[in-house]
Amino acid sequence: MSSTYLYYPGCSMEATAVAYQVSLMEVCRTLELDLQEIDDWNCCGATEYVGVSLTPAYALIGRNLALAAKQANGTKTVVAPCSACYLNLAKADYYMRERPVLGVKVNAALAAGDLHYDPGSLTIRHLLDVIVNDVGLDRVKSKVVRPLKGLRVAPYLGCMVPRPDYERRWSDHERPDELDRLLHALGAEVIEFPLKTHCCGGHMTQIGPETAYEFIRRLLMSADHHNADVMATLCPMCQMNLDAYQGETNRHFGTSYRLPILFFTQLMGVAFGIDAKKLGFGREIVSAQEAMGRIGVETPPPETPERRTPPSKDKSLPMPRMAGDEEEVA
Amino acid sequence: MSSEAAPRFDPTNPHLRFLEEVSAATAGVSRLEMCIQCGTCGGSCPSAVEMDHTPRMLFAMVRAGMRDEALRSNTPWICVSCYHCVVRCPQDVHIADVMYTLKSMAIRAKLYRESTAPDFSRTFVGMVETYGRSYEFGLATRHYLRHFPLRLPALVPTGYQMIAHGRMATRPRKIKNLKQLKSILARAKELEAMP
Numbered sequence: 001m002s003s004t005y006l007y008y009p010g011c012s013m014e015a016t017a018v019a020y021q022v023s024l025m026e027v028c029r030t031l032e033l034d035l036q037e038i039d040d041w042n043c044c045g046a047t048e049y050v051g052v053s054l055t056p057a058y059a060l061i062g063r064n065l066a067l068a069a070k071q072a073n074g075t076k077t078v079v080a081p082c083s084a085c086y087l088n089l090a091k092a093d094y095y096m097r098e099r100p101v102l103g104v105k106v107n108a109a110l111a112a113g114d115l116h117y118d119p120g121s122l123t124i125r126h127l128l129d130v131i132v133n134d135v136g137l138d139r140v141k142s143k144v145v146r147p148l149k150g151l152r153v154a155p156y157l158g159c160m161v162p163r164p165d166y167e168r169r170w171s172d173h174e175r176p177d178e179l180d181r182l183l184h185a186l187g188a189e190v191i192e193f194p195l196k197t198h199c200c201g202g203h204m205t206q207i208g209p210e211t212a213y214e215f216i217r218r219l220l221m222s223a224d225h226h227n228a229d230v231m232a233t234l235c236p237m238c239q240m241n242l243d244a245y246q247g248e249t250n251r252h253f254g255t256s257y258r259l260p261i262l263f264f265t266q267l268m269g270v271a272f273g274i275d276a277k278k279l280g281f282g283r284e285i286v287s288a289q290e291a292m293g294r295i296g297v298e299t300p301p302p303e304t305p306e307r308r309t310p311p312s313k314d315k316s317l318p319m320p321r322m323a324g325d326e327e328e329v330a
Numbered sequence: 331m332s333s334e335a336a337p338r339f340d341p342t343n344p345h346l347r348f349l350e351e352v353s354a355a356t357a358g359v360s361r362l363e364m365c366i367q368c369g370t371c372g373g374s375c376p377s378a379v380e381m382d383h384t385p386r387m388l389f390a391m392v393r394a395g396m397r398d399e400a401l402r403s404n405t406p407w408i409c410v411s412c413y414h415c416v417v418r419c420p421q422d423v424h425i426a427d428v429m430y431t432l433k434s435m436a437i438r439a440k441l442y443r444e445s446t447a448p449d450f451s452r453t454f455v456g457m458v459e460t461y462g463r464s465y466e467f468g469l470a471t472r473h474y475l476r477h478f479p480l481r482l483p484a485l486v487p488t489g490y491q492m493i494a495h496g497r498m499a500t501r502p503r504k505i506k507n508l509k510q511l512k513s514i515l516a517r518a519k520e521l522e523a524m525p
Contacts, residue, residue, distance in 0.1 A: 011465075014463075014499075015499055016497045018497060040505050041505070042458070042463065042511055043458045043464045045458065046464065047411050049455050049458065050427075050430040051429075051430045051434055051451050052437060052452060052455050053434055053518075054356075054431070055518045055519070056515050056518040056519055056522060058357065060511075060514075060518075062514075063511060091357070091358075095357045095358035099357070099359055106518075108517065108521055109514050109515070109521055112514050112517035113514040114510075115510075159411065159414075163416060164417055174414070198376065199376050199410050199412040202411060206450055206473070207447045207450045208447070211380055211408070244488055244492060245488065285492075302495065
């Protein structure tokens, strides 16, 4: 029996977190989870838009909610794999109920695009919540053919999934055990990771790198102190900061951490016996090859920095455009 | 932090109602007026050490009508939205959302200090308004080309790694109904400008 959900991937799943996306799709096949992508969804605004202008930020999120509600066919649950997307969708839905005037404004804006959203008509949930609480760990366990025996995993949730938690879905705001229990079900050795919901630095890697490096250093140090082989994440931003900026962090502090940062869905896929090539391994900057090799799982080597795509015919520099630049010629 | 003496109560201060203004401009019910100045927020904050004022102090300033000082504080820009303070606040103040409000007010009042943060947010928003999706490569290159061309080379290895690992597209993705999104956002901006 398959269960159906509306799926909001979010921008990262197509780019920085492509390993999350491909491994999730594989895992869904095993678990018979039918994720129906919301047609023509737009960016959620991340943590940036709300700090610029309130009504447009919530209207941006509102368009996604309106499109999802329109598409809802037998299901009212929207699943988001990204922490920031999950929080933004959940927050907009919650605040439009808490303060109806916000909902009125958002709907006045949505009307300009012939859309409407009734706050509370959808349920917004994070992917981990759906896997642990709907699919259930018994079912997950029943699919494990290649237990992750001997792999020491640091379960890392970051901030925006367990907090602020408007609907009280998580076991704890600071020390939730959902990810630990899931990894246990996969046969992994789960370390007691005290910083499991501490911040990865968020957008500070872009605007105040030294602040971010310190956040990243603490997480790596703690995981290393507990002899973790890999860290399991559930957020594209956390994965990107800890993986892509691990080298910079090492240079900044003179440390030499080499901790592979994986998505929990990649580890699920391995435990389900899916070929690691189909799970996005090799996309990580800090290679997981050695760590996974120690438990006998062969993963592809990191993709070599050779040109992988044929050169584009367009010779212009890919200079980004923004509102306020001259209008684009279609 | 300012070395001036704390201002005495001044009934002619035009910003006496600043607290109400901040609260009204925040999504949801901010509960900012319920703050009991316990300091749990600052004590829970992983980046407080970098802040001009702890959240508690900033909220006291808001309450005291110190509009310009509050909007010049770097505190909201240093907040990483980790929500530790939010879940620990005994008064359930929507602290992170108040920080967002103060950021948007500072941008509007052009009062934020010299900082890359406001511009990063605005560049991000510009990308989203143009394409409907975020676009890391464009965001990073535009942000750095415009503001720190000299720092760009330091970023290149990380960006190059991301591209080499197939994790960063050098061209943006667009949504299909960009026209609809633009109409919605244009209307939302008009609504935001209304008193």
